Amino acid sequence: MLQRAMFRCGQLSSRVFAVEFDLRTQPLYFTLSSNPQELHHAHQQLFGDDGKLFSLHVHSDSRIEKAQAHAEIKHKLCVTLSQDCDVFEASSFIPDVKNSVVKGFFIRDKSTTTLSEDTLKTLQQSKSVCVFSYKREGEYCWQELWSPVDQVQESVRQYITPAAAAEHHPSTLNIRNSDVFYCMDEAYKVLQECTDIIPESKEVLKLVDEQLETSRADGFPVIVIEGLDATGKTTLTEALRESLNATLLKSPPQCLAPFRQRFDSEPPLIRRAFYALGNYITAAHIGKESLRAPVIVDRYWHSTAAYAIATAVGGRVENLPKPGSELYRWPEDLLQPNLVLLLTVSPEERLRRLRDRGQDKTVEEAELEINQLFRLKVEEAYKRIQNPACIIVDASPSPQEVLQQVQHLIRNKCHL
Ligand SMILES: Nc1ncnc2c1ncn2[C@@H]1O[C@H](COP(=O)(O)OP(=O)(O)OP(=O)(O)O)[C@@H](O)[C@H]1O
């Protein structure tokens, strides 16, 4: 079984491993070599500590199976491991090579129990999971394929060799067509691949098929309002509808509402494909409605891409794809709006509005509240999206003042 077919995508020694040890700093990077090499100080923190060390990676030829296995393992590790176990996101990748990432986890177990071994033993029974253990010897540490005590297996000892930081953070390498989709067919294929496990996929695809004609004559202006939750999108879009006599649309569209909860509980690949398809249905509605009146859209592709990128990219804002990256480019086959406005308020004001509203929070909203890094990444990704780029609107004044500001922008940019 030689190292589970060398991860199926290249020899282990040509790969770099990245462990998100502390989200505020760079990941710890290392490669593998047959020669012992002293660990750097930073690596000592992870490998030089007491405790048992393991990593596990998920590989499969089916991307749906891989995405689901990763989500299930994450859940299992969270619920079964004791508090003395630290679990970090770990990926293996070929530096700066797109789609080379194999996702996994790194486990540091300081407990005296065999809970982690028991859990790993169960997980390892799955064909798609490959588990390594790490052993220390003085200044050195090596990785070998892990086998529970009752199974003897031949394994190659590979020494941990500190590696330089990659130019592109590994979590950016697999974004295209896994987290963000740049044409309808790619998102469509994902849902086609899950019809067996998620029967609702068929209904969503049927709705997409029914709405396919997205061509658009040069009609009335289309204005998209974007922003984090509780920045005032609903308040503003309703007011614009009245003042401009416009049609108000949303993405995802109302016809997808019955399926949203189901897809929200799926791994990013499936969840993001669902939202991507929602944009194409909304585009078809925009095409029709803009022949009759100006159209206001509450969230569209900027939201889909910004949330997906911010969720996929681990750690700091600096880890985001660089400004100008192709990952911020608008899909060529998706109807473009005339104007995109991004509502921004301070984190304190947003929290105040969320609290005043007192509604149930989605998991992602709750995460925004506690996770400052995530909020910063969503906002920064919004700002980096191009063609069309968004215009930033300070949405902290009163609703009436925000409306006036936006009406002024619309008059200038769209001559309405
Ligand atoms: N300009 C404003 N000043 C003060 N409060 C506002 C303003 N705009 C909206 N609010 C209040 O903030 C809360 C959130 O506003 P709203 O629902 O419009 O945001 P949203 O961006 O649509 O949120 P979500 O994306 O979560 O649906 C509401 O209670 C609303 O009354």
Ligand SMILES: Nc1ccn([C@@H]2O[C@H](COP(=O)(O)O)[C@@H](O)[C@H]2O)c(=O)n1
């Ligand atoms: N066009 C869109 C709209 C939404 N999303 C995802 O939904 C969440 C926010 O939606 P709200 O209804 O709470 O405003 C957010 O998590 C986005 O991931 C999207 O992807 N595309």
